[in-house]
Amino acid sequence: MKVNLGQKLDCNYGNLDWECVTIGESSAQVYQNDKFILKIQAKTERPSLFDEKSKMEWLKGKVLVADVIDYDTDETFEYLIMSRLIGKDAAQTKWKTNPELLVNQFGRALRELHDKVDISNCLFDMRLAEKLKEATYRLETRTVTEVNQGDNNLLAELMGNTPEEDLVFTHGDYCLPNIIIDEKQCHVVGFIDLGRAGIADRYYDLALGLGSIRYNLGEGYSQIFLNAYGLSSNVDENKIDFYQKLEELL
Numbered sequence: 001m002k003v004n005l006g007q008k009l010d011c012n013y014g015n016l017d018w019e020c021v022t023i024g025e026s027s028a029q030v031y032q033n034d035k036f037i038l039k040i041q042a043k044t045e046r047p048s049l050f051d052e053k054s055k056m057e058w059l060k061g062k063v064l065v066a067d068v069i070d071y072d073t074d075e076t077f078e079y080l081i082m083s084r085l086i087g088k089d090a091a092q093t094k095w096k097t098n099p100e101l102l103v104n105q106f107g108r109a110l111r112e113l114h115d116k117v118d119i120s121n122c123l124f125d126m127r128l129a130e131k132l133k134e135a136t137y138r139l140e141t142r143t144v145t146e147v148n149q150g151d152n153n154l155l156a157e158l159m160g161n162t163p164e165e166d167l168v169f170t171h172g173d174y175c176l177p178n179i180i181i182d183e184k185q186c187h188v189v190g191f192i193d194l195g196r197a198g199i200a201d202r203y204y205d206l207a208l209g210l211g212s213i214r215y216n217l218g219e220g221y222s223q224i225f226l227n228a229y230g231l232s233s234n235v236d237e238n239k240i241d242f243y244q245k246l247e248e249l250l
Contacts, residue, residue: 003031003038006074013038013070013081023092023177026193032084036069037192039080046134047195049078055124055194056082062117064190085190088183090176091216095186102186103213103221107228109188110174110209114202117169124198126172128162131200135249151249158246163239165201172196174205175212203236207243 003018004010018031018038028041028049041049050071059065067083088094095102135155171178171191178193206229213221226235 001031003040005038005040006072006077006079008072009070009079009081023089035084037066037082037084039078039082041078041080043073043076043078049080049195052193052195053080055197058122058124059117059191059194059197063113064188065194066190066192085180085192086182087180087189089192090179090181090188091212092177093181093186094183095181096217098186099217099221100224102181103217103224104228105181105186105188106176106179106209106213107225109179109191110171110205111229113171113191114168114205119167119169119199122169122199126170126196126198126200127167128165128201131204131246131250132159132162135246138249154245155249158242158249161242163201163203163236163242166203167199168202170197170200170202170205172198172200172204174209176216177212201239201243203239204243204246206231207240208247210240211244211247 001018001020003014005014013036016033016036018033021030021032026039027045028039031038031040039049039052053068053071056065056068060067066085069081069083070079071081072079090102090106093102132155135158139151139155171194173193173196178191179188180190180192181187182189206226209225210222213225226232
C-alpha cells in the first residue's frame with residue numbers, strides 16, 4: 001500500500017509496503033509492516049503524536065516500549081514511525097482462550113509499570129486537575145449537535161467529588177489492545193499508545209484496565225487482575241467508579 005508520508009519521510013520510508021491497521025479507536029491512521037508502525041494524525045488532535053514520541057523516548061530503558069524511528073510534520077499532519085514490537089495485542093492474542101492467564105499478565109504488567117518508573121524527574125503531568133481541564137475543553141469544543149447535558153452534569157458531579165490521588169507513572173489508556181503479548185509464551189513484551197501517559201493516580205489505570213477486561217473478556221476476571229496487581233483487598237471501589245465515569249468524557 002502506498003502511503004503519503006510527507007516530503008521528508010517519503011524519501012526514507014515511502015517505498016515500504018504498508019498495511020492499514022483498522023482495529024482500535026485511535027484518532028490516528030495506523031499502518032504497519034514487518035519492522036515499523038506508522039501513525040499519521042491531524043495536528044489539531046489531542047494528545048499529539050509529539051507527546052507520544054516524547055514519552056516513549058523518556059520511558060526507553062525504564063519499561064518495555066518501542067523505539068522511536070522518526071517524526072515529522074507538515075502543515076496539516078504529524079507523522080510518527082516506531083519499531084514494531086513482536087507479538088499480538090492482548091485483545092487479539094490467542095491467549096484469550098486462557099483468560100485467567102492473560103488477565104494475570106495484564107495485572108502484573110501494570111504493577112511493574114507503576115513500580116519501576118520513578119516520577120521524581122518526570123515532566124508529564126496527567127493528574128486529575130489536568131484531566132478535568134481536558135474534559136472541560138472537550139465539552140466546550142463540541143458542536144451543537146454533540147452537546148449532551150448529561151455529560152455537563154457528570155463533569156460537575158466529578159468536579160465536586162474529587163478523590164485524593166496516589167501518584168505513580170500511569171499508562172493513561174491501559175486497555176488490552178495497548179499491551180503486546182508474546183504469542184509463544186504468555187507474557188507482556190511492551191506497552192503501546194502512550195500519548196496519555198504521565199503522572200496520575202494509579203487508580204486511573206486500574207479503572208480503565210477493569211473496564212477493558214469486562215469489554216473484551218466478559219465478567220468474572222476482575223479479581224484475578226486485582227490480585228495480580230497486588231490489590232487482593234482494600235480496593236477503593238469509589239475511585240474505580242469515579243475514574244470510569246471521567247473516562248467517558250475524555
